[in-house]
Each structure stands twice: as structure tokens, then as C-alpha cells.
Amino acid sequence: xxxxSREIRIxxxxxxxxxxxxxxxxxxxSPRTIQTHITRLILKLNARNRTAAVxxxxxxxxxxxx
Numbered sequence: 001x002x003x004x005s006r007e008i009r010i011x012x013x014x015x016x017x018x019x020x021x022x023x024x025x026x027x028x029x030s031p032r033t034i035q036t037h038i039t040r041l042i043l044k045l046n047a048r049n050r051t052a053a054v055x056x057x058x059x060x061x062x063x064x065x066x
Contacts, residue, residue, distance in 0.1 A: 001044055003061070010037050011057045014050060 003011070006027075013023045020038070024031040038050055047053035 003041075003044070003057075007037065007041055007044075008057075008061075010034065011041065011054060014038070014054050015058070 020031045020034045024034045045053045045056045
């Protein structure tokens with residue numbers, strides 16, 4: 001599965017501990033739009049919740065275990 005640049009940015013901000021509201025301000029969106037993005041990310045990554053989505057993102061796209 002391929003993540004969009006917006007999805008990656010939201011995941012990066014979640015990794016940094018930003019709340020939905022803080023992400024919305026930073027990306028100039030409404031908090032509801034950010035919540036929708038996160039919900040779709042959870043589904044796209046087949047994660048149980050936002051924490052699991054971040055963990056999956058880190059494992060698959062950031063951390064190289066080779």
C-alpha cells in the first residue's frame with residue numbers, strides 16, 4: 001500500500017506527539033478533517049488504533065531492520 005505525502009506528514013506529526021487539533025493548525029485544516037485522515041490511515045494500514053498505525057508506519061517505512 002502506498003501512502004500519500006499528506007498521510008505521511010500526519011503520521012510524522014502523530015509520532016511527534018501532536019494532537020488532532022495541533023495537527024489541524026499546523027496543516028491548516030479542521031480537526032475533523034484530520035480525524036478523518038487518521039481514521040482512513042488506520043483502515044489503510046489495517047491497524048487497531050492510531051498508536052498501532054504509527055507503529056506500523058515506523059516498521060514498514062522508517063526503520064530498516066536489515
